[in-house]
Amino acid sequence: MAMSTQVVYGDEKQNRRKVILRQTILYTLLALFAIFVIIPFYWMIMTAIKEEADVFVSPPILWVNPLNWQFSNFALALERAPFARFMYNTVIVSMISTVGTIITTVFAAFAFARLNFVGRDILFMALIATMMIPGEMFVITNFLTVVELGWIREQTFTTALLAMTIPFMTSIFYIFFLRQTFKQIPNELYYAAKVDGTKDLQYLWKIMVPIAMPTIITITILNAMGTWNAYIWPRLVTQREEFRLVSNGLRNAFDDALGVTAYNEQMAAALLVTLPLLFVFLTLKKYIIRGVSRSGIKG
Amino acid sequence: MLEDKHNIKAWFYLAPAMVLLIIFTFYPIFNAFFLAFLRDFNYLQGTWEGFTFFENFGFVFRNPNFRDALTNTLIITFVSVPIAVIIALLVSVWLNSIVKFRGVFQTIFFLPYVTNAIAIGMAFAFLFNRNFGLVNTMLGWIGFSPINWVGLRATWGMAMIAFLVFTTWSSLAFRIMVFLSGLQNIDKQYYDAARVDSTRRYRIFRRITVPLLSPMIFYITITSFIGSFKTYTEVIGMFGERLGPPGNDRAMITMVALVYDALDRSGVTGALSEAAAAAIVLFGITLFFTLVNMQVSKKRVHY
Numbered sequence: 001m002a003m004s005t006q007v008v009y010g011d012e013k014q015n016r017r018k019v020i021l022r023q024t025i026l027y028t029l030l031a032l033f034a035i036f037v038i039i040p041f042y043w044m045i046m047t048a049i050k051e052e053a054d055v056f057v058s059p060p061i062l063w064v065n066p067l068n069w070q071f072s073n074f075a076l077a078l079e080r081a082p083f084a085r086f087m088y089n090t091v092i093v094s095m096i097s098t099v100g101t102i103i104t105t106v107f108a109a110f111a112f113a114r115l116n117f118v119g120r121d122i123l124f125m126a127l128i129a130t131m132m133i134p135g136e137m138f139v140i141t142n143f144l145t146v147v148e149l150g151w152i153r154e155q156t157f158t159t160a161l162l163a164m165t166i167p168f169m170t171s172i173f174y175i176f177f178l179r180q181t182f183k184q185i186p187n188e189l190y191y192a193a194k195v196d197g198t199k200d201l202q203y204l205w206k207i208m209v210p211i212a213m214p215t216i217i218t219i220t221i222l223n224a225m226g227t228w229n230a231y232i233w234p235r236l237v238t239q240r241e242e243f244r245l246v247s248n249g250l251r252n253a254f255d256d257a258l259g260v261t262a263y264n265e266q267m268a269a270a271l272l273v274t275l276p277l278l279f280v281f282l283t284l285k286k287y288i289i290r291g292v293s294r295s296g297i298k299g
Numbered sequence: 300m301l302e303d304k305h306n307i308k309a310w311f312y313l314a315p316a317m318v319l320l321i322i323f324t325f326y327p328i329f330n331a332f333f334l335a336f337l338r339d340f341n342y343l344q345g346t347w348e349g350f351t352f353f354e355n356f357g358f359v360f361r362n363p364n365f366r367d368a369l370t371n372t373l374i375i376t377f378v379s380v381p382i383a384v385i386i387a388l389l390v391s392v393w394l395n396s397i398v399k400f401r402g403v404f405q406t407i408f409f410l411p412y413v414t415n416a417i418a419i420g421m422a423f424a425f426l427f428n429r430n431f432g433l434v435n436t437m438l439g440w441i442g443f444s445p446i447n448w449v450g451l452r453a454t455w456g457m458a459m460i461a462f463l464v465f466t467t468w469s470s471l472a473f474r475i476m477v478f479l480s481g482l483q484n485i486d487k488q489y490y491d492a493a494r495v496d497s498t499r500r501y502r503i504f505r506r507i508t509v510p511l512l513s514p515m516i517f518y519i520t521i522t523s524f525i526g527s528f529k530t531y532t533e534v535i536g537m538f539g540e541r542l543g544p545p546g547n548d549r550a551m552i553t554m555v556a557l558v559y560d561a562l563d564r565s566g567v568t569g570a571l572s573e574a575a576a577a578a579i580v581l582f583g584i585t586l587f588f589t590l591v592n593m594q595v596s597k598k599r600v601h602y
Contacts, residue, residue, distance in 0.1 A: 039426070107312040139562070285409070293480030
């Protein structure tokens with residue numbers, strides 16, 4: 001009896017040692033991976049606050065004393081290109097396209113989730129199928145279309161905004177995403193509202209939209225982030241420098257005539273573009289993760 | 300149950316989205332095929348000389364950059380996708396099995412998802428700078444002499460390695476997010492049963508985690524392939540619009556770049572048809588590998 005207790009005790013001790021060892025390895029691996037993820041951000045920040053002379057030192061300076069942080073780099077970066085203007089453009093484009101997208105998406109998702117009409121399932125399958133086609137197939141014709149619509153030649157800020165927003169005012173993925181949320185709202189709610197004489201449109205905006213708010217917030221964030229990162233289309237359709245978006249301004253502004261890059265100012269600008277995104281992510285993480293993981297589960 | 304037909308009402312609700320989709324999605328798909336078969340289409344004058352089946356595709360295949368673009372795109376896809384999927388799977392399993400600091404790690408691991416490809420691409424270019432970058436400094440600690448990754452006349456091989464590190468880094472976050480939410484949806488009962496039977500960890504991973512996660516792995520693999528074939532903005536982020544290290548321009552050109560190169564010459568006779576043909580070639584490649592993926596996973600995905 002005593003012996004068997006001892007054996008069990010020994011086993012437990014060994015087990016605990018094993019658990020501790022496993023935990024240590026696990027946390028070490030995760031910490032190493034975390035360092036791998038953080039390094040680019042760290043290097044961006046460190047470079048952005050260095051004096052120009054300290055950037056071109058080999059081996060590089062790994063840590064800058066907080067007393068020597070050069071916040072003037074941010075001011076210099078903003079002078080290199082009209083970044084304030086680019087950010088203003090980006091915010092405007094983002095707002096217009098997001099509001100437009102939400103409106104078209106809410107209506108379409110309502111029809112797919114709530115109404116019964118001829119060809120609904122076929123149409124829905126056709127929409128899902130087009131999600132697989134690479135965007136480059138659309139870009140060529142869309143470029144010709146915005147030219148035909150007169151949004152390119154003798155471009156004004158208004159036509160530039162139209163060219164950058166109208167083609168993206170709806171999204172099959174968001175319709176699909178919102179339809180899933182709408183479908184979870186019980187039908188009884190709809191019939192109760194019908195009995196009370198509520199019109200469909202009223203029902204949609206007064207009841208369904210508020211219930212689906214978390215999904216709509218997710219769509220808003222993802223859409224705004226998409227605009228913030230857009231590079232190819234705005235570059236293609238804007239005819240004047242001052243109509244461009246932040247990503248466009250970022251890439252070429254920091255090489256001087258001799259091809260030497262002012263890395264500290266370049267990284268300061270990169271940081272200015274990255275910070276709003278990080279801020280949005282950290283405050284609204286829940287909604288972003290929700291949208292992303294939903295897209296995965298439904299795949 | 301839904302009520303009877305609402306045909307007219309339904310189309311009223313669908314109209315805004317459908318009008319936009321018809322103009323900017325459906326029509327462009329058909330028009331891309333139309334353009335690709337026009338002979339000598341000049342868009343400024345709106346003229347063309349009848350139809351041709353292969354000529355525009357011939358322009359694409361004979362483009363001096365075509366071989367490089369295809370090779371680069373395939374290398375980027377077949378190296379970075381498997382590596383990133385495996386790393387993401389391991390990291391999310393590790394993350395799912397700890398309790399303390401899980402939230403902190405999760406937030407850190409998700410950060411790359413919200414970065415701007417241009418901004419972070421430039422940061423990576425400077426990380427890989429020959430004399431002033433962190434990568435060579437760290438390699439120096441273990442005895443490597445400085446490598447010219449992305450600098451003046453850097454070789455294709457070095458530029459490709461640096462680029463693969465960058466794309467892998469930036470694509471991991473999304474995959475970890477999806478895998479982690481999948482892991483959290485696995486019924487704990489399976490693991491409890493395995494624990495009662497004192498099944499070994501690796502066996503649990505192979506026999507429970509991977510099969511139950513297989514729909515997510517399948518989804519991520521397909522979307523990663525599709526996304527990877529479309530690599531372009533990341534190249535601009537790291538190398539600028541010359542698409543390669545200085546003095547080795549276009550070394551990192553991708554398939555999508557062929558479309559935009561042709562589109563930039565839109566006024567030239569035949570250029571738009573070439574762009575359309577290049578886009579169709581890209582679509583064909585994507586479709587082919589998606590179908591292969593689906594065939595392979597038919598046997599392996601458990602729903």
